[in-house]
Amino acid sequence: MPTTPTPGRGRRGVAVHGEGAPQQGEDWLAEEAPLELRYNGRPFAVMMATPLDLEDFATGFTLSEGLLAGADGIRGVAVQALLEGWVVDIDAPGVAVPGDDAARLLPGRSGCGVCGSRRLEDVLRPLPSLPAGLRIEAQALQRALAQLQQRQPLNAATGAMHAAAWATVDGRLRHVREDVGRHNALDKLLGALVREGADPGDGFVLVSSRASYEMATKAARLGVGLLAAISAPTTLAVDLARDCGLTLVGFLRPGRQVVYTHPQRLVQAPP
Incomplete structure (x- = not known):
């Protein structure tokens, strides 16, 4: 049976080469x-x-x-x-x-x-247009990003996990799911929201990967109005987001983010 001592990860023997003789040990690895x-x-x-x-x-x-x-x-x-x-x-x-x-x-x-x-x-299936009502303070993306690393225990242990997170409009992370596959992490997140009875469109999604066409499609199909990625989007993802009304943000880093489509959903906080 494919189980490990700690769900989602397992230990395997390694030989660490550096200065001097190789050191024998064990390493935590992501379960796939x-x-x-x-x-x-x-x-x-x-x-x-x-x-x-x-x-x-x-x-x-x-x-x-x-x-x-x-x-x-x-x-x-x-x-x-x-x-x-x-x-x-x-x-x-x-x-x-x-x-x-x-x-x-x-x-x-x-x-x-x-x-x-x-x-x-x-x-390449068409998507319905997303409603335009969602408004999110630009700083909320920074708040969500600041919390993400502490909510990825499997990635902290293995260094090999993607994460997908859902945040409220003020940037509080409510759900985080991890997986070796970025699409799987997003599906787990969206499934958790639906099973809880939450509306994915009431907040935004943050992913620790690039924003490909498939990621944008999955988010938009569940009614997510804003998808933010730590890495870059692809051309097809930008085209899809523009056509269906999805706000697509890439290169989300501390103090900086790049908005590729529908920037009207992001508003500046009052002074």
């Missing part, structure tokens, strides 16, 4: 395992992920991929650990899994959000 997603007992995709918060992941993945319009279509999630990895079976009668000749049969690697999608129209 194959995760088979099934809908109603039928295989849909195999993802590489950190096997934590899998109910959140199943919910977020289902909604952010547009397989269901709402979480009320998910009747239950069953998680099973096997020798080879993990199986997550989502009971969702409204999801029709195609036959084996058309299914998403390729694996979804840790760094890939659309691996296994076999047609262009499956990837």
Whole structure:
């Protein structure tokens, strides 16, 4: 069974080379395992992920991929650990899994959000326009960023985890999820919000990675009005954000951030 002494991480032997003789020791490493997603007992995709918060992941993945319009279509999630990895079976009668000749049969690697999608129209799907009402103080992004590092225990131990966080409009972090895959971390976060009954559009999302097209798509599909990334966005992510009304922020660093689309959502605090 793929378990470790501490969930999400495991120790492995290492030899540290530097000055003098190599030193033998152990290192904490991020846990990465194959995760088979099934809908109603039928295989849909195999993802590489950190096997934590899998109910959140199943919910977020289902909604952010547009397989269901709402979480009320998910009747239950069953998680099973096997020798080879993990199986997550989502009971969702409204999801029709195609036959084996058309299914998403390729694996979804840790760094890939659309691996296994076999047609262009499956990837470049239009999104509804986001409402324009959200207003966030620009300094709130800095407050959220200042809290993020302390809310990433697995990354602190392993140095190999991405994080996705949701903050209120004043910059208080409410939820953080970690995973070796940036898309997985975001799906876990969105799933946690939906399962709690929170509206993702009432705050903003901060990710410790680049803002790719897939990340922007997942956020926008769940109604997130502002996505902030520590790294850069891609051209396609900017185009998508501009078209659907998503405020996209990149290079979020202490004292600095770059706004690529819809800057009207960010307001300056009064003096």
